[in-house]
Amino acid sequence: MTLSACIFTLIFLFSLGLFAWRMKSILAQIKLGRHTSRNNRGRDRLKTMLLVAFGQKKMFNRPLVAVLHFIFYVAFIITQIELLEVFIDGFSGSHRFFWREGFEGFYVFVISSIEVLSILTFVATLIFLARRNLLKIPRFTMAELKGWPRRDANLILGFELLLIFFIFTMNTADEADKTLRSGVGYGFALSQYLGPLFFSRVHSSETLHSIALVGWWGHLLMVFVFLNYLPYSKHLHILMAFPTTYYSNLEAKGKFSNMESVEKEVKMMLDPGADPYAAPASDTPLQRFGAKDVQDLTWKQLLDAYACTECGRCSSVCPANQTGKLLSPRKIMMDTRDRLSEVGKNKMNLEDGKSLLGDYISPEELWACTSCNACVQECPVNIDPLSIIIDLRRFLVMEESKMPTELTGMLTNIENNGAPWQFAPTDRLNWANEE
Amino acid sequence: MSLKVPTMAEMLANGESVDVLFWVGCAGSFDDRAKKITKAIANILMHCKVKFAVLGTEESCTGDPARRAGNEFTFQMQAQMNIQVLNGYEVKRIVTGCPHCFNTLKNEYPELGGNYEVLHHTQLIQDLINTGKLALEGGATFKGKKITFHDPCYLGRANEVYEAPRALIEKLDGELVEMKRCKSNGLCCGAGGAQMFKEAERGNKEINIERTEDVLAANAQIVATGCPFCNTMMTDGVKNFNKEAEIQVLDVAELIAQAADL
Numbered sequence: 001m002t003l004s005a006c007i008f009t010l011i012f013l014f015s016l017g018l019f020a021w022r023m024k025s026i027l028a029q030i031k032l033g034r035h036t037s038r039n040n041r042g043r044d045r046l047k048t049m050l051l052v053a054f055g056q057k058k059m060f061n062r063p064l065v066a067v068l069h070f071i072f073y074v075a076f077i078i079t080q081i082e083l084l085e086v087f088i089d090g091f092s093g094s095h096r097f098f099w100r101e102g103f104e105g106f107y108v109f110v111i112s113s114i115e116v117l118s119i120l121t122f123v124a125t126l127i128f129l130a131r132r133n134l135l136k137i138p139r140f141t142m143a144e145l146k147g148w149p150r151r152d153a154n155l156i157l158g159f160e161l162l163l164i165f166f167i168f169t170m171n172t173a174d175e176a177d178k179t180l181r182s183g184v185g186y187g188f189a190l191s192q193y194l195g196p197l198f199f200s201r202v203h204s205s206e207t208l209h210s211i212a213l214v215g216w217w218g219h220l221l222m223v224f225v226f227l228n229y230l231p232y233s234k235h236l237h238i239l240m241a242f243p244t245t246y247y248s249n250l251e252a253k254g255k256f257s258n259m260e261s262v263e264k265e266v267k268m269m270l271d272p273g274a275d276p277y278a279a280p281a282s283d284t285p286l287q288r289f290g291a292k293d294v295q296d297l298t299w300k301q302l303l304d305a306y307a308c309t310e311c312g313r314c315s316s317v318c319p320a321n322q323t324g325k326l327l328s329p330r331k332i333m334m335d336t337r338d339r340l341s342e343v344g345k346n347k348m349n350l351e352d353g354k355s356l357l358g359d360y361i362s363p364e365e366l367w368a369c370t371s372c373n374a375c376v377q378e379c380p381v382n383i384d385p386l387s388i389i390i391d392l393r394r395f396l397v398m399e400e401s402k403m404p405t406e407l408t409g410m411l412t413n414i415e416n417n418g419a420p421w422q423f424a425p426t427d428r429l430n431w432a433n434e435e
Numbered sequence: 436m437s438l439k440v441p442t443m444a445e446m447l448a449n450g451e452s453v454d455v456l457f458w459v460g461c462a463g464s465f466d467d468r469a470k471k472i473t474k475a476i477a478n479i480l481m482h483c484k485v486k487f488a489v490l491g492t493e494e495s496c497t498g499d500p501a502r503r504a505g506n507e508f509t510f511q512m513q514a515q516m517n518i519q520v521l522n523g524y525e526v527k528r529i530v531t532g533c534p535h536c537f538n539t540l541k542n543e544y545p546e547l548g549g550n551y552e553v554l555h556h557t558q559l560i561q562d563l564i565n566t567g568k569l570a571l572e573g574g575a576t577f578k579g580k581k582i583t584f585h586d587p588c589y590l591g592r593a594n595e596v597y598e599a600p601r602a603l604i605e606k607l608d609g610e611l612v613e614m615k616r617c618k619s620n621g622l623c624c625g626a627g628g629a630q631m632f633k634e635a636e637r638g639n640k641e642i643n644i645e646r647t648e649d650v651l652a653a654n655a656q657i658v659a660t661g662c663p664f665c666n667t668m669m670t671d672g673v674k675n676f677n678k679e680a681e682i683q684v685l686d687v688a689e690l691i692a693q694a695a696d697l
Contacts, residue, residue, distance in 0.1 A: 254593025
């Protein structure tokens with residue numbers, strides 16, 4: 001094994017191991033969540049995942065951005081072929097392992113596609129950077145994006161530029177080198193022209209080879225950096241979008257989750273023949289009503305939090321957010337993730353005196369929600385911020401009796417009169433006799 | 436005009452069965468504006484000789500605002516009591532003029548033991564027209580009028596019913612115009628999620644004002660609604676712009692009843 005192959009193998013194993021270790025922690029965090037069953041209707045789930053995550057169906061509600069995003073997506077997938085070659089070359093010390101006699105045409109076609117997509121991605125990245133930093137698009141300037149989230153977004157775009165820079169360094173120098181040595185280059189779509197252009201003054205094959213190597217290592221290191229940056233970034237959506245869409249809510253959006261413990265208790269209250277002491281002691285531990293902290297949410301809600309890429313479409317369509325209220329569905333997801341990763345950092349210790357409700361999300365945000373489902377509808381990966389809002393409300397109301405006073409009145413009216421207003425139930429049919 | 440609306444109790448006492456239960460809802464029973472919508476629906480049902488009845492004093496809140504406000508206990512009490520009543524009368528089919536009742540009855544009662552076919556009134560009326568039981572003639576004309584439909588969240592996004600109300604409006608002789616935010620992108624009126632019963636949180640605008648601006652931009656003379664709460668919010672919004680003289684807020688059932696001269 002050559003020295004370079006040794007170094008490569010070491011870096012490869014180290015970065016893969018680091019990634020696996022971090023993902024294991026994220027998985028453990030998600031497993032803190034309560035049970036919810038999402039294993040039914042496998043076919044529908046697969047279809048949803050293929051359409052929404054793989055096919056990016058919902059992205060196309062905003063066509064211009066969708067096209068730019070799609071370029072990134074396709075480029076990312078196709079580039080994996082080149083990455084595979086980079087790995088093989090790294091392990092074996094070969095040079096362009098897939099460049100085989102008889103397959104030259106196909107090889108050039110694949111690498112050329114990658115080059116074209118890469119240059120398109122380069123342009124798209126510049127557009128995205130300008131859009132984020134120069135244009136005053138409300139969903140990119142909201143309060144919750146200040147600081148790290150904003151840097152995170154720019155960093156990823158920066159990585160993207162570097163990655164593409166290294167790919168072209170590698171290919172152009174390689175083209176120039178091969179042309180210098182054998183008179184003909186590979187014929188890659190862009191590098192065959194860019195190579196001679198960039199390196200017209202370089203007449204040493206050795207120098208060109210070294211430049212290509214710098215590109216190769218640079219590309220590789222960026223991939224490893226990117227891989228290990230993912231679990232700390234909103235960019236994790238490129239992986240989490242798949243499970244999160246697979247486990248999407250397939251029921252009508254208007255249907256709220258049923259609280260079985262309350263259902264049972266009320267059933268007993270309403271059954272005149274029920275003997276409350278006859279009920280066998282439940283073997284499930286007593287749970288809070290609603291959610292105060294991350295462990296009170298379901299694993300799906302926690303998975304959603306890690307799948308969110310902070311695009312802010314949810315908040316841009318939220319009626320409360322548009323009218324200046326404190327609520328931002330995106331912040332609900334970001335807060336959930338931030339609290340969860342804080343718990344992860346504390347070695348899963350939940351008793352640190354902090355909680356999602358109160359330290360991250362305030363009641364004022366929760367009470368601004370109209371439960372209109374616009375955020376759920378809009379999310380490109382079917383995240384459901386509304387269910388979290390309702391679970392937090394449930395805790396406020398049922399565990400702490402904290403709610404706007406008008407709602408206390410409304411609830412009392414329902415309990416006493418069977419209507420949210422103070423009207424006598426005996427007057428229910430009066431409408432038929434009125435003018 | 437007083438209506439002779441049969442109750443389920445009377446029907447049972449007379450040994451008669453019904454095709455559909457008309458679930459009136461709290462707003463439809465008590466809110467002065469919504470009562471007119473209720474009457475329009477009842478008039479249509481009676482005109483088409485639909486065998487229906489109401490629960491009358493036996494009806495009670497579905498529990499929707501309680502569940503959405505976070506009080507599952509009150510919701511469960513209401514739901515389980517209502518299911519006992521509904522199952523007691525062996526109800527199979529329900530029509531309602533309120534999308535909140537519609538959503539709760541249709542989606543949230545089944546897992547508590549209440550399984551019914553639930554229709555929004557626009558769906559039933561569409562069926563009545565399609566089967567020739569209701570003809571839109573002899574009544575008010577909407578010629579030259581632009582009518583826009585404001586999608587109730589609990590009918591639209593929550594249950595993906597977008598076409599029935601529009602199909603009804605298209606049967607009128609007016610013109611259906613869409614607001615820039617409509618169907619799955621429709622903007623909430625601001626009343627859902629128990630907001631109807633509380634003051635809005637701090638902000639810089641009321642949601643119904645934001646929505647009324649969509650109506651003004653669409654240049655509509657009539658805002659058609661399919662929900663008593665949306666109706667209230669949109670009526671208030673139109674008033675806020677002093678446009679009551681130019682813009683009417685009417686439920687789809689009222690438009691149909693007017694066109695059919697009921």
